[in-house]
Amino acid sequence: MTASGIETRSPSRNEPVDYVSTGPGTVAGRYLRQFWQPVYVARRLAPGWAKPLRIMGQDFALYRSQEGKVHCVDNRCAHRGAMLSTGWVEGDSIRCPYHGWAYSADGQCIDQPLEKGDSYAKEIRIGGYPTYEYLGLIFVFFGEGEPPEFTRYKEWDDAKFVAAQIDVRPCNWFQNIENFMDEGHIWFTHTKSALAKLDLDNLPKIAFEKTPWGLACVAGRADGRKRIVQFGMPNIGMFAVHPDNTSKPGEGANKVETGWQMFLDYRVPVDDYTHLQVHAIATMMQGEPDESYKKRWEMFDKAEAEAHQIAGKVLAGELQYDDIAKLCHHIPLAQDEVVQVGQGRIANRDPNIEHLGMSDVGIAALRRLYSDELRAFAASGSPSAWPRPAGLLPIAGDH
Template identity: 40%
Template sequence: MIYAVSADYTDFVHTGPGTLAGRYLRLFWQPVLRSEDLAPGRAVPVRIMGEDLTLYRGESGATHLVAGRCAHRGTKLSTGWVEDDCVRCLYHGWRYDGSGQCVEQPGEDQGFAAKVRITSYPTQEYLGLIFAYMGEGAPPPMRRFPDFEREGVLAAGTPEYWPCNYYNRLDNAPDAGHVPWTHRESLTRVGNRNVSNMTRAAEETEYGMLSRASGPGEPAHFLHFHMPNINQNRSAARVEGSLEDAAKLWVDRLFFRVPVDDENCVSFVVDLVPLTGEAGEAYRERRRHAEQTQTASLRQIAEDILAGKMHIHDVDQSLSTYKLFWIEDFAVQVGQGPIATRDQEHLGRIDVGVILMRKLWQRELKALAEGLPLKQWTEPAEGLAHMTEGNRLTAAAARSNGS
């Protein structure tokens, strides 16, 4: 496909089919659902980068991603039946295989089915997530993250669907300057650490970008950004466990920020917690229990704050720091609006990471628009977690209660 050279390579937010940013994101495998949320023999609708699709798991266990609607008269295929590795439409029973080929049409002439094929995209599973390749040409090899292939508890959290553009979330990660203010209430509750006199730096790397924040006498806090939409950090483990656990337990985390459409996004968060055997099982159990009760009420609190019905400092004191962080981040990122008005921003010294990340994006989109070679991002074989000396902010979180 040929695209005009004048395509707007500063537009990162519109990602539907045919957009420049959408073409770029589609050149990478993107997670579309958590593996455990799709049982064999089930089909679900998924919306990714503005495309409505049907994701199903065949009776063999293999996953398939095909068009959202049946080619006959357009009803939603996810309402149909999964049979072997095919999906059959609920309306008149047309049946499609995982490649999108129609293989059966009750009541129709032989030969008609062979002429009908719907969209399909390759899928594969990794780190507890189902990934799809929705781009042009042959899919690249799956990107591997060595830090998450180590021994320990690997867990994909409940996906977070937020009513804002995925770039609001992406911009936030290298933005260490938000922490003392967005999370002021959280930090105050655990001892009011002064974290505003940090120095910040960001540099391009072979995988994307490394941001570093450090304060006097404190170990550096590293944040990794894997182009084009993945963040990685190490922080105190989520506090489903006892206080003792939380105080000494670290978790390596990957955050995939994926557009649902231009005004909604989903974050898939993968954790690797260095616990094995019984301790690992016990952690998994606590985590399962905590997740069952978690996000619905947190989201309601965050929405009440945005609606002016309450303030951050009114939030129940018994809430863990981890959960309060979540509410605070939702309030500021969703608070920027579904699509942030970047042309009206006033960026300053603290925005060094945000600025560099956007430069990388802009450079790659320009190259894509002009048909020039793109940078081939690679992951270091030894991973990145070893760089982490500590994390002064989440060390505070670790001292919080364990609710």
Template identity: 30%
Template structure:
């Protein structure tokens, strides 16, 4: 049972630079909060809830919930407050087909139904009690929740989520700032030549990330797609008549599909990122790294990521000491001085914008065309939701659940060749992201 959320009162700020500031607000009843709730959102790693695990507190989109696996191996996501006297069900007992409140013994199943009120005189009073609960889906190592009203849409068959465990590495990071500035960093193709510039330590790393070292002024273009915005980034290659081309995507409303590991494993790699609001001041950065070959070096990825994390998937580097920035390394090619992990670069720099980045203080430029279009698209979609419609990217039919047009590729083209024609070669290929 997913409980209908509050009616939307659509009153975004319409003044100049901060016209889209309301996009940072995602509680129930806000325009962006209602938009977010029309899509499946990742809420927890599957490995974090094995059979017999304790209930897991979850905060998402400003709501406090509890995730639990019952003694029959069913998984539920329900309100964290008991319907009786608002006791914290994260303290509950998992038994008898549900989660039992430790205060007075009320028992709830994974769909929020009250199964038992052991101290009540009426045997049927329990049948009138129903907790808020949300449908769950398991994919790519994560539990996903649909928190909107009505029938959930189909779970999107995005390439990075469809290949199985051997083709995908999944992780997440805690972000100590608003979701929007983190999401916008993912669709900013210029920052990669600066923020992520490194003294690459091996040929493997050069093959993987060498494209980011080109600081020439890129040629940028965007186009709308049925799921979001496609980005084209072209950089001239010195001494040739060719340009590197990267095709990436903004995926509504809080995801992106960007480069994977095609540099050393060949075509068929991409990474999808979700910046999921915990509340308006915090978010989870989810990473789903995919390659169709199934040859991702997961041990290497895990070692690099864990070296930068502490308990709770939080970054070990802290703002208080400027994220342990190594100024000496910056005298070489380490542009930021925060090591080799791109996730650390992204999280640190977006947190440096403040807890909630104030759009009125910014001066957007020509290189921000994808960010401008994404904000407008979110604005348009929030209005569609307020009017009772399905926003862009929501999937209701099997025919629409084929995302081979979500092209992510890095390559080269002759100067003057059509970037759209280059992209079309891949949209027509059914095997680009199909697991081998």
């Protein structure tokens, strides 16, 4: 398995499939580019601003017009390579700050001011990508040709409040995809967190189910209680987290929430060594969310920085694992970062190095599913259909 680089050959039946590398030209990279990908929190992109964005090893400029429309183009100016995200947003276009070339939202060069009568702008084009705003997130389609129909999620559309958050995790994206199918980890990684509400003394038996959308990881207990996480192709996890999640234990969940938060989560590669964790968190609540409730979510940025710092110290041996629960305001974030980054920036899945057990059946099923899908995609050029049946949702596990 290559860590990065160009893969243009189709994998044959028995060869392991590289789902780790997602740069341009890789099979997994071409596959993921066939789907809309969430890449930015909409409220963080103000009108008239442009931001640099790195996704699957490629650099983009994401910008918002004064009228509020979001656009995405390649970040490299075709003249001599300056970063367009450092330039000026002019209507729906963006102008390079080096010599003033301007590009429309589809990447067409529309102005070369220093060339005057010799302008060859119409021969110059960079990549321009469709965008879509949904649930407070900006989605971009990075593939070729027409994008697929955008998938909406009714339960999230109907929720009284959805919090959009993105944080960066410094390891390969597929480690965190595997984590969707690894409910056993809750009983160890998250014992000292709000997930302790699950009664974590009672160890689960892990199983999986195939669904039309992908897979479900089922953690069943002897008393019949089940916790279920849904994994949807190609990179979506749906799971439930207790509202105490963003507080230290005992610091108090807010009083307005009436049930577990439902996470619609995406894992989007930045490159082969880093990925985005993208969350659209639907909260069940009495009444309407007020300003103080909304403000609570803005605290997340600070909590995220703190969690990274604490996770780094645990990884460096400067803090102990259980210090996370004492110090962090976003405990599971730091706990998951320690275990996933601890696997290595790219986990080694050589069967002589890792040793899977029966509690890893979900992970083995996920790898098979992904390998089969990528093989089929390499042969046909189109992804399979992965519809989410109405009502397919996670189960928290406390009932």
